[in-house]
Amino acid sequence: MSQLINKAEYGYNAVGNRTSLTDRRGPQNFGYDSLDRLTSASHPLLLDPQAFAYDAVGNRTTGGSVVNQGNQLTADANFSYQYDDNGNLTRKTLLATGNSTQYTYDAENRLTQVQEFAAGNPTPITTSSYRYDGLGRRIEKVANGQTKRYIYL
Structure with missing residues (x-):
């Protein structure tokens, strides 16, 4: 049946x-x-x-996401986003709570640190740090008191 x-x-x-x-x-x-x-x-x-609605180059400006003149997403239904002059994401903020994640980069635009913050609190809840070798490969991550090392053969 x-x-x-x-x-x-x-x-x-x-x-x-x-x-x-x-x-x-x-x-x-x-x-x-x-x-x-x-x-x-x-x-x-x-x-x-x-x-x-859409801007002159066709990016949707209302209805869930907003982009800037550099064609970078600056807001969606849940988060706002900020970027540095090199186009790296530097901060993501949860609109509902104000909690945020901050991203830091070195001169080679490699992610070196990620910190999570509660709304209004300047002290990070968590911090993760990253190191790279001379070839730009990630070789270490330190987070929550634990170190992970990466080896390339």
């Missing part, structure tokens, strides 16, 4: 973008701009429809 688990019906516009999906959860609808970029989405489980 076979039993139907789920049934889905899809709708598409003239250029093939999915405009609707109806399944056991209910109807979902999707809207697009003239460049075929997603601009809206609705779902029965969402309180409000989602709206999406």
Whole structure:
């Protein structure tokens, strides 16, 4: 005996973008701009429809993520991000709590330290440090009082 688990019906516009999906959860609808970029989405489980906007180079600026002029992610639904002048991620902050992770790099842009902070506390909760050999390979990690060494043959 076979039993139907789920049934889905899809709708598409003239250029093939999915405009609707109806399944056991209910109807979902999707809207697009003239460049075929997603601009809206609705779902029965969402309180409000989602709206999406884009900058001049096509990066999504609303609806979950934001990028800067350097095309770097600066925020998403959960975190904010900061970068140094070399493009290295230097801080990631959890928006819900304010807890953050700080990343430090050497002159060769190699990760040398990772520190986690509770919101508003200048003393790190954890610190991990990294060392490299002359070829730029990671040879040591020190975290939580434990040292791991890496050997390359």
